[in-house]
Amino acid sequence: xxxxxxxxxxxxxxxxxxxxxxxxxxxxxxxxxxxxxxxxxxxxxxxxxxxxxxxxxxxxxxxxxxxxxxxxxxxxxxxxxxxxxxxxxxxxxxxxxxxxxxxxxxxxxxxxxxxxxxxxxxxxxxxxxxxxxxxxxxxxxxxxxxxxxxxxxxxxxxxxxxxxxxxxxxxxxxxxxxxxxxxxxxxxxxxxxxxxxxxxxxxxxxxxxxxxxxxxxxxxxxxxxxxxxxxxxxxxxxxxxxxxxxxxxxxxxxxxxxxxxxxxxxxxxxxxxxxxxxxxxxxxxxxxxxxxx
Amino acid sequence: xxxxxxxxxxxxxxxxxxxxxxxxxxxxxxxxxxxxxxxxxxxxxxxxxxxxxxxxxxxxxxxxxxxxxxxxxxxxxxxxxxxxxxxxxxxxxxxxxxxxxxxxxxxxxxxxxxxxxxxxxxxxxxxxxxxxxxxxxxxxxxxxxxxxxxxxxxxxxxxxxxxxxxxxxxxxxxxxxxxxxxxxxxxxxxxxxxxxxxxxxxxxxxxxxxxxxxxxxxxxxxxxxxxxxxxxxxxxxxxxxxxxxxxxxxxxxxxxxxxxxxxxxxxxxxxxxxxxxxxxxxxxxxxxxxxxxxxxxxxxxxxxxxxxxxxxxxxxxxxxxxxxxxxxxxxxxxxxxxxxxxxxxxxxxxxxxxxxxxxxxxxxxxxxxx
Numbered sequence: 001x002x003x004x005x006x007x008x009x010x011x012x013x014x015x016x017x018x019x020x021x022x023x024x025x026x027x028x029x030x031x032x033x034x035x036x037x038x039x040x041x042x043x044x045x046x047x048x049x050x051x052x053x054x055x056x057x058x059x060x061x062x063x064x065x066x067x068x069x070x071x072x073x074x075x076x077x078x079x080x081x082x083x084x085x086x087x088x089x090x091x092x093x094x095x096x097x098x099x100x101x102x103x104x105x106x107x108x109x110x111x112x113x114x115x116x117x118x119x120x121x122x123x124x125x126x127x128x129x130x131x132x133x134x135x136x137x138x139x140x141x142x143x144x145x146x147x148x149x150x151x152x153x154x155x156x157x158x159x160x161x162x163x164x165x166x167x168x169x170x171x172x173x174x175x176x177x178x179x180x181x182x183x184x185x186x187x188x189x190x191x192x193x194x195x196x197x198x199x200x201x202x203x204x205x206x207x208x209x210x211x212x213x214x215x216x217x218x219x220x221x222x223x224x225x226x227x228x229x230x231x232x233x234x235x236x237x238x239x240x241x242x243x244x245x246x247x248x249x250x251x252x253x254x255x256x257x258x259x260x261x262x263x264x265x266x267x268x269x270x271x272x273x274x275x276x277x278x279x280x281x282x283x284x285x286x287x288x289x290x291x292x293x
Numbered sequence: 294x295x296x297x298x299x300x301x302x303x304x305x306x307x308x309x310x311x312x313x314x315x316x317x318x319x320x321x322x323x324x325x326x327x328x329x330x331x332x333x334x335x336x337x338x339x340x341x342x343x344x345x346x347x348x349x350x351x352x353x354x355x356x357x358x359x360x361x362x363x364x365x366x367x368x369x370x371x372x373x374x375x376x377x378x379x380x381x382x383x384x385x386x387x388x389x390x391x392x393x394x395x396x397x398x399x400x401x402x403x404x405x406x407x408x409x410x411x412x413x414x415x416x417x418x419x420x421x422x423x424x425x426x427x428x429x430x431x432x433x434x435x436x437x438x439x440x441x442x443x444x445x446x447x448x449x450x451x452x453x454x455x456x457x458x459x460x461x462x463x464x465x466x467x468x469x470x471x472x473x474x475x476x477x478x479x480x481x482x483x484x485x486x487x488x489x490x491x492x493x494x495x496x497x498x499x500x501x502x503x504x505x506x507x508x509x510x511x512x513x514x515x516x517x518x519x520x521x522x523x524x525x526x527x528x529x530x531x532x533x534x535x536x537x538x539x540x541x542x543x544x545x546x547x548x549x550x551x552x553x554x555x556x557x558x559x560x561x562x563x564x565x566x567x568x569x570x571x572x573x574x575x576x577x578x579x580x581x582x583x584x585x586x587x588x589x590x591x592x593x594x595x596x597x598x599x600x601x602x603x604x605x606x607x608x609x610x611x612x613x614x615x616x617x618x619x620x621x622x623x624x625x626x627x628x629x630x631x632x633x634x635x636x637x638x639x640x641x642x643x644x645x646x647x648x649x650x651x652x653x654x655x656x657x658x659x660x661x662x663x
Binding site: 035036037038040047048050051052053054056058059060061062063064065066068069070071072073074075076077078079080081082083084088105106108109112113 | 362363
């Protein structure tokens, strides 16, 4: 951790919920990016976290934009800075709804155009800002305010959608592994072109677990193999340390699911499907890393 | 330089002269020719702009917002459904006080699919905070686009400007065009509130009722100031390049008993109708409405008025007719004509004047006076 700079770009006056892991991630993202950075934020929890006009909890410029528009707005910004002959980090920091649902067209367009920017999706697996409605990223069986009986469909595989665009760098990360995230942001920003990092960001009110367990929840996601940490550099997959260990001998999925109110009363059939999905993902990525696919 | 061009080519040539930092656009009929022509200029090295070929109009305006906030001069073009698709971002651009210039080639809205001229697309953006000008010739499309940058970027305005030209009736017709070397008429531009990492600020965060209300008032104050800025810029343009414009283009209005008010190409057609009517002894005049926002002050005292609307607000009436009535107290004869590109000749316009019924509304070719 000593490699991480002491400078703070996210002050201690945010309006985040207790135990908010996405604001924790934002703190490390900005430490990695440094002061010559512009953050583009669509409607999401970060719209609230940064505070209310005229105050701000942010020590870098933040451009707030409408829900579906972040990647396109960043594309314009990135081009404006190139037109000005200046080199500045343009980073989108968007939730899962603004990325995988309403924002996916703009994200796809920006990736396809080769926009020089870093797109970060912090994924709390629901529309947290508006009160925990289901998003395309909500996993199978999770109860949200619009899926009170549990989501009947599986989580949209955003990473495979992004991967299909062949960006030079993409990675997954998790709020419980900040050093891993820090390094990935550093590496992403050293590469020209479109970069994408998908962070799993557990959410105490949305997932219905006690705020103090937010790091533990992230670790369990990785240790159970529910969330796999990897990087894909110019198409080549590398599974990162914590997931390598987890994928050999995953912690039982029950340990992750049991602690979350959103999975309360999940039927044995749904739980079985959840377990099969985790196994399939582990196998798919293991095969790919071994060059067998 | 004197040349022959379509309305679309004229807009592209004006954009080339304005040298924007970023152009973001999505092709949609009938504006496609504008973005094709600009792409050619950029590819051939005649225009050193960043050209961002986006995947939708929502993204086109979002990219323009990012680029303009990044401090550079910014342009896009759209039409019809494209404009409606970017509606959310059209509001955002004005609210964020960004001097983006957009050409909108006026076209009807589906269903059914109709690519021909109508002003409903632009009027659907009436309350977004954009300035809107409607042009009637290829030359005016060029001149208005150049002036739009200067008006939008004036610190008393800092609002986006939409240059409207009729689909096909102007976008695809050819007329002579005199292009200019703008020189310092349009100096290199940097937005005063451009994003600056040396001075980090948040843009568009959560805003409470009091501050939000003040921001809205600031937009209205700038919209009012824009009238003076438009006059200044149009005066400077006339002095430099010899072509003058105003909030309206008045033709034989001084001694007229009856005045035709229309916008775009129909407004130009009305001038021919006026000549025809004068030959018959009817003292007619034409007042072509150029600026729709800010809405000009019209002096119609003692005149009869015939308003031609190439638009309609369902359950209410012609938008221009009602605007004229509410601003002047004059009860016009409201003619709804030219929807979906319906042909309206100067003979037809002369007929509207001859057969006028003040206070009544008539849908040309469809209904009698009601």
